[in-house]
Amino acid sequence: MTVIEARGLRKAFGSTIALDGVDLRVEEGRILGIIGPNGAGKSTALNAILGLIPYQGELRVLGRNPWTEREQLLRDVCFISDVSILPRWLRVSQAIDYVAGVHPRFDRAKAEAFLAKTSIQRTSKIRQLSKGMVTQLHLALVMAIDARLLVLDEPTLGLDILYRKQFYDSLLNDYFDRSRTIVVTTHQVEDVEHVLTDLMFIHRGRIVLRCSMEEFESRYLELTILADQLPAARALKPMHERQVLGRSILLFSGVPREQLAALGDLRTPSIADVFVAVIGNNAGASQGATL
Amino acid sequence: MNPQSPTVPELNERDVVPATLSATRPFYWSVKRELLEYRSIYLAPLAFAGVILFGFVFVLARLPHTMQTLSSLDPAHQREALAQPYDVSAGLIMAAAFLVSIFYSLDALYGERRDRSILFWKSMPVSDLTTVLAKASIPVVVLPLLSFAITVVTQSIMLLLSSMVLLAGGFSVASLWTQLQLPQVLLMLLYHLVTAHMFWFAPFYAWLLLVSAWARRAPFLWAILPPLAIGIFEKVAFHSSYFFALINNRFSGGSDAVASMMGNFPFHPGMLLTVGAFLLAPGLWLGLVFAAIFLAAAVRLRHYREPN
Numbered sequence: 001m002t003v004i005e006a007r008g009l010r011k012a013f014g015s016t017i018a019l020d021g022v023d024l025r026v027e028e029g030r031i032l033g034i035i036g037p038n039g040a041g042k043s044t045a046l047n048a049i050l051g052l053i054p055y056q057g058e059l060r061v062l063g064r065n066p067w068t069e070r071e072q073l074l075r076d077v078c079f080i081s082d083v084s085i086l087p088r089w090l091r092v093s094q095a096i097d098y099v100a101g102v103h104p105r106f107d108r109a110k111a112e113a114f115l116a117k118t119s120i121q122r123t124s125k126i127r128q129l130s131k132g133m134v135t136q137l138h139l140a141l142v143m144a145i146d147a148r149l150l151v152l153d154e155p156t157l158g159l160d161i162l163y164r165k166q167f168y169d170s171l172l173n174d175y176f177d178r179s180r181t182i183v184v185t186t187h188q189v190e191d192v193e194h195v196l197t198d199l200m201f202i203h204r205g206r207i208v209l210r211c212s213m214e215e216f217e218s219r220y221l222e223l224t225i226l227a228d229q230l231p232a233a234r235a236l237k238p239m240h241e242r243q244v245l246g247r248s249i250l251l252f253s254g255v256p257r258e259q260l261a262a263l264g265d266l267r268t269p270s271i272a273d274v275f276v277a278v279i280g281n282n283a284g285a286s287q288g289a290t291l
Numbered sequence: 292m293n294p295q296s297p298t299v300p301e302l303n304e305r306d307v308v309p310a311t312l313s314a315t316r317p318f319y320w321s322v323k324r325e326l327l328e329y330r331s332i333y334l335a336p337l338a339f340a341g342v343i344l345f346g347f348v349f350v351l352a353r354l355p356h357t358m359q360t361l362s363s364l365d366p367a368h369q370r371e372a373l374a375q376p377y378d379v380s381a382g383l384i385m386a387a388a389f390l391v392s393i394f395y396s397l398d399a400l401y402g403e404r405r406d407r408s409i410l411f412w413k414s415m416p417v418s419d420l421t422t423v424l425a426k427a428s429i430p431v432v433v434l435p436l437l438s439f440a441i442t443v444v445t446q447s448i449m450l451l452l453s454s455m456v457l458l459a460g461g462f463s464v465a466s467l468w469t470q471l472q473l474p475q476v477l478l479m480l481l482y483h484l485v486t487a488h489m490f491w492f493a494p495f496y497a498w499l500l501l502v503s504a505w506a507r508r509a510p511f512l513w514a515i516l517p518p519l520a521i522g523i524f525e526k527v528a529f530h531s532s533y534f535f536a537l538i539n540n541r542f543s544g545g546s547d548a549v550a551s552m553m554g555n556f557p558f559h560p561g562m563l564l565t566v567g568a569f570l571l572a573p574g575l576w577l578g579l580v581f582a583a584i585f586l587a588a589a590v591r592l593r594h595y596r597e598p599n
């Protein structure tokens with residue numbers, strides 16, 4: 001079943017175009033990572049999906065129009081936003097009471113069980129918690145909601161590596177199953193690398209790459225070679241090239257593995273490497289400059 | 292993947308048994324949220340009540356003397372001598388609630404945008420209409436009723452303390468109780484709170500809520516400046532002051548029915564409850580129409596405003 005379906009999604013803030021005709025389809029049970037530079041339109045896309053902003057074009061989330069049916073939709077959709085948005089004056093116990101009060105799909109026992117594993121005091125005010133603890137609390141609240149779509153907008157921004165790792169571990173082990181769908185944006189690509197099932201690069205309001213992680217792994221290859229092999233490798237049209245410690249690292253898209261294996265060491269590139277190559281090429285092309 | 296994965300029945304079950312809450316529950320929790328966030332809603336009137344009770348100690352000290360000289364006064368002044376502290380207490384608690392109403396209404400839809408917690412509130416399945424109505428209910432319903440309840444308790448304590456002082460001094464409490472006519476006075480107070488603070492001031496609070504939903508900064512100034520500008524423009528351009536008169540009318544009571552109530556504060560038990568005249572006043576209904584328009588605009592603004 002299709003969880004998110006967008007056709008020609010557009011959003012402009014004055015003369016700035018944040019989303020420029022985005023087509024998107026997310027199936028149930030996927031974990032989609034939306035990666036893009038600052039101001040690429042990631043948050044705008046998520047806000048449109050959550051019914052927080054009006055937009056042009058067609059958008060259905062769980063078969064509903066998020067702008068006109070936000071209230072019904074939010075029974076099945078949860079989200080955590082970039083900066084901690086939990087009200088600072090609220091106590092932890094009051095936050096649990098409130099969500100239990102307004103959300104029909106909230107399971108208090110689940111939230112309590114998750115919180116028991118943290119050092120968060122039930123009587124603390126949110127302003128007394130560290131940033132990592134606020135995120136843990138928010139995660140505890142959200143994971144206790146039996147939602148079908150979870151939207152995460154830079155959920156781990158500003159957290160140290162321990163909290164970040166724990167965040168995604170909890171999400172995968174205690175929350176995710178094939179009936180749920182997760183959409184996440186982040187700058188810390190390496191954190192989500194092994195979490196995602198699907199990947200999307202967005203740049204200047206347009207989708208510049210959209211594939212599953214299986215496709216990603218079969219399409220992109222990174223070749224490390226010595227200088228004397230460079231002309232032969234360049235003949236295969238790498239999409240990106242960089243030098244590290246006297247060796248050349250070339251990134252290829254869609255070139256058969258056997259052809260490259262003879263030239264040097266092969267490995268699957270990281271998402272960050274492909275991101276730099278794709279967005280770098282894209283930026284260069286649109287500015288009419290060459291790298 | 293196996294199409295008959297174990298998650299499929301779970302999904303169907305969820306569709307068959309939709310988790311529903313009664314419509315009033317989100318509203319109840321939205322009101323409760325306001326009381327948690329703005330604790331001054333109940334703390335300010337309670338603090339005033341505390342100060343009043345403290346001050347009443349001095350009245351108590353002089354009470355035996357007052358009772359002794361009471362018989363030399365005419366009946367109207369007899370009541371005044373005894374009832375004054377009670378009238379003052381009702382007035383002060385009401386004033387506290389009114390001030391809290393103003394500051395609350397100006398911040399209610401502005402504060403959640405300022406600290407960005409609106410993103411959290413909007414991530415919950417609570418509609419903008421429910422939220423705005425819950426916020427409007429604080430100055431229009433909760434604060435008048437709360438100030439009434441606090442007044443009842445405060446005056447009961449005052450009466451109890453007075454009675455104890457008088458009995459200890461060997462006086463009769465009968466004249467105190469009959470002179471005060473507390474149930475009647477409190478009934479008048481409740482009538483005033485319902486007619487004036489709930490219905491007559493509703494458009495005023497709705498306007499403040501609208502400004503708080505709209506202003507990017509300084510909602511207090513935005514609440515005052517546009518009406519002031521309209522009034523001054525009218526004065527300069529047309530040499531009239533209908534707009535100022537309209538505003539003044541709203542605060543001083545408006546129709547004769549309400550004016551008779553508000554103009555005669557503190558209350559006298561003999562006052563007539565002119566419910567019919569109040570309900571027939573066009574200003575009441577026009578004001579409620581404006582309140583509805585302002586609130587509808589606030590709902591729309593909360594829906595349309597970019598969250599950042």
